[in-house]
Amino acid sequence: MPESTAPPGFARLPEPPYYAVIFSSRRTAGDQGYGAMAERMMALASRQPGFLGAESARDADGFGITVSYWSREADIAAWRQDAEHLQAQALGRRDWYAHFELRVARVERAHGGPGAC
Amino acid sequence: MPESTAPPGFARLPEPPYYAVIFSSRRTAGDQGYGAMAERMMALASRQPGFLGAESARDADGFGITVSYWSREADIAAWRQDAEHLQAQALGRRDWYAHFELRVARVERAHGGPGAC
Numbered sequence: 001m002p003e004s005t006a007p008p009g010f011a012r013l014p015e016p017p018y019y020a021v022i023f024s025s026r027r028t029a030g031d032q033g034y035g036a037m038a039e040r041m042m043a044l045a046s047r048q049p050g051f052l053g054a055e056s057a058r059d060a061d062g063f064g065i066t067v068s069y070w071s072r073e074a075d076i077a078a079w080r081q082d083a084e085h086l087q088a089q090a091l092g093r094r095d096w097y098a099h100f101e102l103r104v105a106r107v108e109r110a111h112g113g114p115g116a117c
Numbered sequence: 118m119p120e121s122t123a124p125p126g127f128a129r130l131p132e133p134p135y136y137a138v139i140f141s142s143r144r145t146a147g148d149q150g151y152g153a154m155a156e157r158m159m160a161l162a163s164r165q166p167g168f169l170g171a172e173s174a175r176d177a178d179g180f181g182i183t184v185s186y187w188s189r190e191a192d193i194a195a196w197r198q199d200a201e202h203l204q205a206q207a208l209g210r211r212d213w214y215a216h217f218e219l220r221v222a223r224v225e226r227a228h229g230g231p232g233a234c
Contacts, residue, residue, distance in 0.1 A: 007143060007215070007216045008143075008180075009141075009143060009180040010141060010143075010216065010218055011218075016220070020137075020139060020220065020222050022137060022139065022184055022224075024126075024127060024172050024174075024184075026124060026125075026126060026127075055141050055180075055182060055218075056182075057141075057174040057175055057176045057180050057181050057182045058174055058176060059174045059175060059176075060177060063125075063126040063172075063174050064174050065172060065173075065174045065182040065184060067139055067141075067182060067184075073225075093230055093231045094231075097230070097231065098124070099124045099127065099229065099230075099231070100229060100230055100231075101127055101128075101172075101227065101228075101229040102227065102228055102229070103133070103137065103224045103226070103227040104224070104225050104226050104227070105137050105222035105223055105224040105225060106222055106223045106225060107139075107220045107221070107222040108190075108221050108222060108223060109220070109221050110218065110219065110220040110221070111218075111219055112216065112217060112218040112219070113210055113214070113216075113217055114210045114211075114214065114216070114217075
């Protein structure tokens, strides 16, 4: 993998193929512990085998997309079964998300610009 | 495909497999015609063969993710070559994006919650 860093907010990823988890969500009102847990989950995910990076954006009205990138499908399956992550998933369904959609995809090709890194 | 509508902001998609274009971007400062063009491009894309839907979120600080969904890779290639879209792409590189990353992926599986549609 390249040594250079990605611009702020962008994941620095290897050449495809790799896997993406596309998580779209609408937050409920209020924080209810979400911010701290989201930070904790990102820290935990980033230490999982096969984690490559993640990008995330959320509108002012609570609709957000987080895409995490992984080397192999098995890495995604392992992270989904992580005990602390399972607890967070349960809280997400109960408290934090009015609705979400999760899609697992195999990234076939990628390019960047302008001044692509 | 189901007749019911997706919750606001979410794309109503068929069962996988289908394709995703994951477009992450950092906007430059100021609108510079971006808002109107983004709206125009979404309207145009939604009339393209194979367009299934799109979801989009942008942070207050200008980092955004748009994921558009397509039936086939050929549909994505055709949209990329659309004349009006090519003009928008050129303006995007010149004026609207400090940086972007575009990734094309094959969605293998999907699920939603809570109260999945």
